[in-house]
Amino acid sequence: MCQMRRMECSEMRTDATDVLDAAIPVLVRDRGASMQVVAARAGISRATLARMFPTRQAFVQAVAAKILDDCDSALTAAESGSGLTDAALAGLTAEYIPFAQLWNLVYVEPDVLGAPEAAERAERIFARTTALMAAGQDAGILRTDMPATWLASTFCGLAETAWELTLEGHMGTRQAPSFLTAVLHHGLAAAR
Template identity: 25%
Template sequence: MTATRAKVPAKRADAQRSIEAILDAAIRSLSRNPEASVSEIAKTAGVGRVTVYGHFPNRADLVEAAMTRAIADGHAGLEAVDLSGDPREALARLIDSSWQLVSQSRSLLTAAQDVLSPGRIRELHAGPVERVEGLVERGRAEGVFRTDLPTTWLVGVLHSIMHSAADEINAGRLTPDVAADYIAATALSAFTPPSLAG
């Protein structure tokens, strides 16, 4: 009886380690190639396809779990960013900490868009988006960010600038060491009220 009880937690721990290895492999594989197959992910994880399917019934479930984990990991890191004080300076700090995460997750997002609904993708991004929206709203209330455009539009513009920076780096026209400064300068210019821009 005691021996049986001792084996159950060990089995659960092994299963959890297996799941973590599969998710790590899925994030790495899908970040390189959004069309990565379950076989490729299993090989990267060092397990068989049967093991992957034992935890994730289909590729869509695996992609969703990988996206959920990547967003949670990224959001946890961004929680440490100080968003107090001048909203413009706080936005620059947030950009400095987050733009590479956005860049690295682009292919993973492409994979997710192939198998998940737009509504589900919005749900998965809700936490990080709310953080940025809260900062933009505070900047609008303090008169340093424009109010003639919706907050959701401004947040969308910020993400577009980040993606453009990643494209420029891939094309060899921008170096990673200056990307955050370029993104911040462009975003702050776009966020500044017309009355303060002149």
């Protein structure tokens, strides 16, 4: 039965999170991608996408909410404990993709910028990232001769670069976290 109606069966198994995960790279490559293009690349019909997200604005806002939720989760994990440790920094870089997406989509997508709650959440996430970098400075694992805001911006910018390179096939998905950690430890490390 599923073989005869493969599209319907695969759509029944598709949830909104799967669609959003598939859609984010589409929007990175083409911020103006139509709902039809997004649906095709996510492997679902336009009608299914419309049932999940009735308007493009609702869809883009759902993308932003997922990215922001993922950033919150990664920060919460890195913040648990006392100060920023080498292990917490490695854990944060392992979860770099939402920060790349935050930098790439949430700050530039006009539909998201029109949603004050998304912009406010993005500001809070960046403030938490900055505070985490300041904790790393206090712990002596990140250099102190640069502002924590610079370190947070550098992390997000490097995360965006790493993610784009993986999407384009220039680096492996497992390489990116270790490269980010190496740059943060050696390029931003406190003099020892």
